[in-house]
Amino acid sequence: MQQSARKPDEDNGDRARRHSQALVALARQVWTGHSTLESALARICEIAADTLEVERVNVWRLHPDHRVLRCVHAYDRRSGEHNPPGYDEAFDSDNDYGRRLDEVRVFDDVDVRHSPALQAALGDYFARHGVASLLDAPVRSEGALIGVVCHEQVGQPRTWSVADQAFAASIGDYVAMAAEIHRRRAAERRLRYLELHDAQTNLPNRDHLLEVAHSALRPSGSMDAAVTAIHLQLETGDGDRAAQLVAVSALLREALGGDATLARVRDDAFALVPHRSLREAEALELAGRCVELAERALAGGTLRASAGIAFSHDLAAPSADMLLRNAELASQRVRSLGRLERCEVFDAGRHRELLERMHIERALRDAHERGRLHVHYQPVVDLADGRVRGAEALLRWHDDSGGWRPTSDFIDVAESSGLIVPVGRWMLGEACKAAAAWRAAPGSPPIELAVNISARQVEQPGLVDDVARALDASGLPPERLWLELTETALLPDAPFAIQTLERLRGLGVRVALDDFGIGHSSFARLKRLPIDGLKIDRSFVAGLPDDSVDMAIVTAIVMIARKAGITVVAEGVETAGQAQVLLKCGVEGAQGYHYGRPMPLADLRELLRGPPG
Numbered sequence: 001m002q003q004s005a006r007k008p009d010e011d012n013g014d015r016a017r018r019h020s021q022a023l024v025a026l027a028r029q030v031w032t033g034h035s036t037l038e039s040a041l042a043r044i045c046e047i048a049a050d051t052l053e054v055e056r057v058n059v060w061r062l063h064p065d066h067r068v069l070r071c072v073h074a075y076d077r078r079s080g081e082h083n084p085p086g087y088d089e090a091f092d093s094d095n096d097y098g099r100r101l102d103e104v105r106v107f108d109d110v111d112v113r114h115s116p117a118l119q120a121a122l123g124d125y126f127a128r129h130g131v132a133s134l135l136d137a138p139v140r141s142e143g144a145l146i147g148v149v150c151h152e153q154v155g156q157p158r159t160w161s162v163a164d165q166a167f168a169a170s171i172g173d174y175v176a177m178a179a180e181i182h183r184r185r186a187a188e189r190r191l192r193y194l195e196l197h198d199a200q201t202n203l204p205n206r207d208h209l210l211e212v213a214h215s216a217l218r219p220s221g222s223m224d225a226a227v228t229a230i231h232l233q234l235e236t237g238d239g240d241r242a243a244q245l246v247a248v249s250a251l252l253r254e255a256l257g258g259d260a261t262l263a264r265v266r267d268d269a270f271a272l273v274p275h276r277s278l279r280e281a282e283a284l285e286l287a288g289r290c291v292e293l294a295e296r297a298l299a300g301g302t303l304r305a306s307a308g309i310a311f312s313h314d315l316a317a318p319s320a321d322m323l324l325r326n327a328e329l330a331s332q333r334v335r336s337l338g339r340l341e342r343c344e345v346f347d348a349g350r351h352r353e354l355l356e357r358m359h360i361e362r363a364l365r366d367a368h369e370r371g372r373l374h375v376h377y378q379p380v381v382d383l384a385d386g387r388v389r390g391a392e393a394l395l396r397w398h399d400d401s402g403g404w405r406p407t408s409d410f411i412d413v414a415e416s417s418g419l420i421v422p423v424g425r426w427m428l429g430e431a432c433k434a435a436a437a438w439r440a441a442p443g444s445p446p447i448e449l450a451v452n453i454s455a456r457q458v459e460q461p462g463l464v465d466d467v468a469r470a471l472d473a474s475g476l477p478p479e480r481l482w483l484e485l486t487e488t489a490l491l492p493d494a495p496f497a498i499q500t501l502e503r504l505r506g507l508g509v510r511v512a513l514d515d516f517g518i519g520h521s522s523f524a525r526l527k528r529l530p531i532d533g534l535k536i537d538r539s540f541v542a543g544l545p546d547d548s549v550d551m552a553i554v555t556a557i558v559m560i561a562r563k564a565g566i567t568v569v570a571e572g573v574e575t576a577g578q579a580q581v582l583l584k585c586g587v588e589g590a591q592g593y594h595y596g597r598p599m600p601l602a603d604l605r606e607l608l609r610g611p612p613g
Helices: 012-030 037-052 096-101 116-129 162-195 206-216 241-256 280-296 320-336 352-369 411-417 420-436 455-459 463-474 494-506 548-563 576-585 601-609
Strands: 056-063 068-076 090-092 107-109 131-141 144-154 228-235 260-266 269-274 304-311 343-345 373-382 388-398 448-452 481-485 510-516 533-536 567-570
Touching: 012 037, 012 162, 037 056, 037 068, 037 144, 037 162, 068 144, 090 116, 096 107, 096 116, 116 131, 131 162, 144 162, 162 548, 206 260, 206 269, 206 320, 228 241, 228 280, 228 320, 241 260, 241 269, 241 280, 269 280, 269 320, 280 304, 280 343, 304 320, 320 343, 352 388, 352 411, 352 420, 373 420, 373 601, 388 420, 388 601, 411 420, 420 448, 420 455, 420 463, 455 494, 463 481, 463 494, 494 510, 533 548, 548 567, 548 576
Parallel strands: 304 343, 388 448, 448 481, 481 510, 510 533, 533 567
Antiparallel strands: 056 068, 056 144, 068 090, 107 131, 131 144, 228 269, 228 304, 260 269, 373 388
């Protein structure tokens, strides 16, 4: 197709205005919520070709590692065809043409036949497509070359005006913006997916299942049928535990198909919510089948499974969380009775577990009164230089048998009974008193203290006063105190919790979001929460440095946090390799067994004092 005729006296100003109008119209068409990268590139190429009156417009992406340009979208104005057969050709950019793209805003040539450098690099391409003149606009992202938009005149050579060059440069910018919007949308979709899915099994997680159960909790038309939840608890034996869980999840997913939503709700447990109401007999049959499937997944292995079933008609009020908890409690009863191959329906009138919880509560109160609760400390280090920058205070119970009871044995009871409030107040005071005596090495920043705050404490109107009294009594400067809480603690009454956080920060203390990346944590909430730091959950650290998905998640968390001015610490660091890759990702601090287990105060003092000499 020959170049269309132009008026010899066409004014550059008129052409520039026409180009500007085309760009404005293009923006209205491209930057919509429904546009994809492919549709955006297609419309950009069409507008560019029509406005410049050229036969061909192509978008090329640069692969920087190999210095190769590959066509990702091609448009032929003569036929109106997009991406004709063979369009995705590629050529080497490690030549004079590629180097020029790195240096210029636009690259134009009136007659490519008389350019030895272009002929050497692209002569075959020009001959194949009949290209006589070109006007190329580099595409850049954050200053780096990522591609080029090629406006190609076929047939007769053409001189490009200043207005043409400016328009082409803007087209390059539009392609860069389309690519960035596509990248951000893909990242947001991926992060949303990761928020609601387990990375190891690729199943939905507990948050996802809560949403499913919440949607299903509607008044049932029958008293005998209701929303059902089944909790499948696993006890793995020897061998690769992760591989066992993946095998079980695959078999369950295949068997259930679209009849139920299956989720991984704990490290060693799955749960499912059937998509239709089940009678008790049907639920027992389904739960029994799940137990059989789980144990069949490892034929000849030692994996054992138990299932608990709960129905919504046993709830005092509709609650997705309580429905799942009831199913889990039922599975725990099966295990406590040693019936690992049996299923149990949750019994709202069950007394045995209530008695056990009451026993734990009485023993815990007694331990608190008799001074058998202790505060241990786990060091937090600066990844850049290995310096101990602080320590997290952790509650430990020294019981009558002389052993240390893990926090998981009693923290739920302490939380539900409200005992966590006085215990937490005592622990805060003890930890602040200890931290006030810590001394950093000359020239180093002060040693910081981190203390966990539970959901029950956040609900108490006196929390801010408790913190203020602990600081006053100990003399600990408020800027050395970090209060850590999970996002679950903010959910029951988010406005009140956020107001409490703001008042705490008003004291001068800093607030961190613990276990970030699991539960309800999301990037969208970061901009609404008054926090100063976050801790990356250990589940995203465990797979480093080999797990590329974990690496991508950590990198994304650090990038967003850095832009928000939020400090990032990683939990569960157990190897030097994990520490190195976290440092490379930009994580500032770390804690875990690689640096030290939770230890008594005396041992921490020795650690802070450092080796002699």
